[in-house]
Amino acid sequence: MFDSRIPAPxxxxxxxxxxxxGGGPPGAPIRSQLPDQHRHFFPLLPFLCVAVADDSGWPLATLVHGEPGFATSPDPGTLDIAALPDPDDPARAMLAAGADIGLLGIDLATRRRNRANGTLARVDGHGLSVKVHQSFGNCPRYIHVRQLAPAARQPGPVEMFGTTLPAAAVSLVAACETMFVATSSGAAPKRAVRGLDISHRGGPAGFLRLDGHVLTVPDYPGNHYFNTLGNLLLEPRAALVMVDFASGDILQLQGTAQVAWQPPGPEGDALAERSWTFTIARGWLRHSAFPLELRGQV
Incomplete structure (x- = not known):
């Protein structure tokens, strides 16, 4: 029987x-292709989290959406996505065959989440096809449970900004309970694992602390893979995306990150084992761009 686990991932x-x-995981079931449970999981989702890179290699984080079934896996090495980022999404122009991509499928109602990283085999007007290099699940901790349903929204204007965030973006960060971070393993030659990654970060409203254009993110106990923090050691440029589920506003940020490995001080988050700062370089606030709305919380 074929074992798709990567020996040294x-x-x-x-x-x-x-x-x-202080130590890694006791085991790491990271595979070179999608196991059947992941192939069955992605078609259930109405949106996916996506990491791409701009022309300079700086990660961009975004969301793509569609009716459940818009993401399918015709074979264990492929994930087809019948959707593209919106035309006004800065990530849209960065999609090209051969480019690295990171994907996260997350079901907020059940707290299931699975990741797939790879390269783009095809990009056209109908969507994209991903050649999978890595596939693995994540624990459900810190996922704020939500029930989402389709929403009729009229997309509004896009606010582009630099280090000064508009008031609506500041409010969105303050209320955020679910965030996604895109990172890269850099462009070092002969790296063991290539490409881009996108991961979930969650907590109660206020877990993200914004001071001017510097965001502090607590790092809670997890699976000890340290995919995000490990990438940041090689490439400090990163990107964030977060959503206001009431208004449908999507906030996308690019910035540079620095990890503080020592535990937070007495005034810090008691649950956090460490933290990292994200210094915002630029951002986009896309009004009413997310076509799902909150229909209750569990």
Whole structure:
């Protein structure tokens, strides 16, 4: 029977992060293709989280959406997505065959989440096809449970900004309970694991602390893979995306990150084992761009 587990899945940055954090996982079922449960999971979802890179290699984080079934896996090495980022999404122009891509499928109602990283095999007007290089699940902790349903929205204007956030963006960050972060393992030659990754971060409203254009993000106990923090050790440029589920506003940010490996002080988040700062370089606030709305909380 074919075993798709990758024998040594962690690159040098992840290994270094695991060392700095006091140890890695006892095991890492990271596979080179999608297992059947992931192939059955992605078609259930109405949206996916996506990491791409701009022309300079700086990650961009975004969301794509469609009717459940818009993401399908015709074979274990492929994930087809019958959707594209919206035309006014800065990530749209960065999609090209051969480019790296990171994907996260997350079901907020059940707290299931699975990741797939790879390269774009095809991009056309109908969507894209991903050649999968890595596939793995994540624990459900810190996912704020929500029931989402389709919403009739009329997309509004896009506010582009630099280091000064508009008031609506500041309010969205303050209320945020669900965020996604895109990182890259960099462009080092012969790296063991290539490409882009996008991961979930969650907590109660206020868990993200914004001071001017610097965002502090607590790092809670998890699976000890340290994919995000390991990437940041190799490539500090990163990107964030978060949603106001009431208005449908999507906030996308690019910035540089720095990890503080020591535990937060007495005034910090008691649950956090460490934290990282994200210094915002630029952003986009896309009004009424997310076509799902909140229909209750569990």
């Amino acid at each position: 962690f690159h040098a940055g992840e290994q270094r992060a695991q060392h700095l954090a």
